[in-house]
Amino acid sequence: MAEQCTYEKYVFKKKLETLRSKSGRSTELISLYIPSDKKISDVTNHLREEHGQASNIESKLTSNNVQGALDSLLAKLRSLNKIPENGIAYFIGTVDTGANRTSMENEALIPPESVVDYIYHRDFVFYLEPLEEMLRECSTYGLILLDLREATIGMLVGKQIEVIRHLHSTVPGKQRKGGQSAHRFEQLRRIAIHDFYKRIGDAASEAFLGVEPAELKGILIGGHSPAKEEFSEGEFLHHELQKKVLGLFDTGYTDESGFSELINAAEDILQSIELIKQKKDMEIFFKELATESGKVSYGEDNVRANLEIKAVDVLLLSENLRSERVTVKCGVCGYENKRTRKWKTSEAVPVAGNCPECGSALEVTDVIDIVGEFSELADRGNARIVFVSTDFDEGSQLMIAFGGIAAILRYSTGV
Ligand SMILES: [Zn+2]
Numbered sequence: 382m383a384e385q386c387t388y389e390k391y392v393f394k395k396k397l398e399t400l401r402s403k404s405g406r407s408t409e410l411i412s413l414y415i416p417s418d419k420k421i422s423d424v425t426n427h428l429r430e431e432h433g434q435a436s437n438i439e440s441k442l443t444s445n446n447v448q449g450a451l452d453s454l455l456a457k458l459r460s461l462n463k464i465p466e467n468g469i470a471y472f473i474g475t476v477d478t479g480a481n482r483t484s485m486e487n488e489a490l491i492p493p494e495s496v497v498d499y500i501y502h503r504d505f506v507f508y509l510e511p512l513e514e515m516l517r518e519c520s521t522y523g524l525i526l527l528d529l530r531e532a533t534i535g536m537l538v539g540k541q542i543e544v545i546r547h548l549h550s551t552v553p554g555k556q557r558k559g560g561q562s563a564h565r566f567e568q569l570r571r572i573a574i575h576d577f578y579k580r581i582g583d584a585a586s587e588a589f590l591g592v593e594p595a596e597l598k599g600i601l602i603g604g605h606s607p608a609k610e611e612f613s614e615g616e617f618l619h620h621e622l623q624k625k626v627l628g629l630f631d632t633g634y635t636d637e638s639g640f641s642e643l644i645n646a647a648e649d650i651l652q653s654i655e656l657i658k659q660k661k662d663m664e665i666f667f668k669e670l671a672t673e674s675g676k677v678s679y680g681e682d683n684v685r686a687n688l689e690i691k692a693v694d695v696l697l698l699s700e701n702l703r704s705e706r707v708t709v710k711c712g713v714c715g716y717e718n719k720r721t722r723k724w725k726t727s728e729a730v731p732v733a734g735n736c737p738e739c740g741s742a743l744e745v746t747d748v749i750d751i752v753g754e755f756s757e758l759a760d761r762g763n764a765r766i767v768f769v770s771t772d773f774d775e776g777s778q779l780m781i782a783f784g785g786i787a788a789i790l791r792y793s794t795g796v
Pocket residue numbers: 711712713714715716736737738739740741
């Protein structure tokens with residue numbers, strides 16, 4: 382029941398933060414974006430050229446580092462049979478790890494959305510803008526554009542627009558043919574319009590009723606007046622879909638080129654929807670907290686305990702949560718313990734300390750992101766996960782006052 386899309390987004394965001402924190406000692410970090418339709422041989426040829434040019438770099442060290450990075454990229458491309466559907470991005474280079482040390486960063490990412498442009502970039506830092514643009518909500522919205530001539534039905538999934546259907550009407554123009562009575566003409570025209578609205582409604586049902594109701598966050602209707610108003614008020618949409626209409630918006634176009642117009646017009650509404658949902662959940666949390674119903678829990682240990690007994694209904698995790706769960710083990714006596722530490726962007730080797738039982742050095746055997754751990758527990762107990770932004774009061778309180786982790790419980794557990 383976890384909002385998969387949101388969790389993926391979180392994981393992706395975290396990877397970007399890691400990459401963003403790295404820098405080289407000179408312009409030796411390579412970012413390479415390959416769209417799916419690019420020929421691997423073209424990329425290979427380009428990288429070989431870059432390899433040759435890198436020998437001209439003045440600093441011998443930088444030159445060697447860049448060529449080393451390119452060699453490793455070329456090796457990766459050799460083992461790549463096919464570019465993934467969404468394309469692929471590589472981040473390779475010698476990273477300054479402080480204390481006079483460096484390490485080789487070597488990350489391949491398949492992005493959640495398609496890579497559009499082929500980009501080769503060499504700099505002190507990695508070039509991440511194309512990926513950062515993909516970091517927005519993954520919610521799905523139904524899109525309907527109509528006037529009396531045509532209608533287009535589509536879907537907004539994350540940032541991507543999918544065109545689903547294009548319909549043409551048989552509605553005659555205002556000009557009636559000779560010999561037809563004005564009244565009769567108007568009557569036939571109304572019937573044709575009604576039929577067209579009905580076809581649009583049916584096509585919308587076909588397109589949107591198949592989407593998981595929780596995923597379809599709303600429907601936007603755009604186009605000309607009065608067609609979109611008549612359509613919306615005339616109950617041509619399935620009643621489940623009618624409830625989800627977020628608003629009507631004027632657009633100049635009613636073919637697929639009107640979709641981006643529609644989304645721009647509705648942008649404020651789209652942005653506030655996510656926040657409103659989070660606010661509602663936080664309000665329930667604070668209400669239960671104030672009435673001392675016992676149906677809330679907060680803090681890492683308490684919420685974990687409640688997740689383990691499957692008592693959690695809604696798991697509230699702050700988007701600013703950055704810590705990880707580390708398992709340490711003593712190789713001598715078998716002592717094992719788990720501890721939580723702040724998530725670091727640097728790749729510093731964790732210091733585990735000594736075994737409290739026998740004094741031998743402890744070893745880190747497992748590291749899992751706290752959000753990963755909690756999401757897994759929530760899945761097992763069918764809890765709904767809400768990632769809460771810190772952009773509103775209750776959201777920032779979740780982070781500051783409750784350590785970023787809280788829960789609304791199904792029943793009081795006393796924990
Ligand atoms: Zn020990």
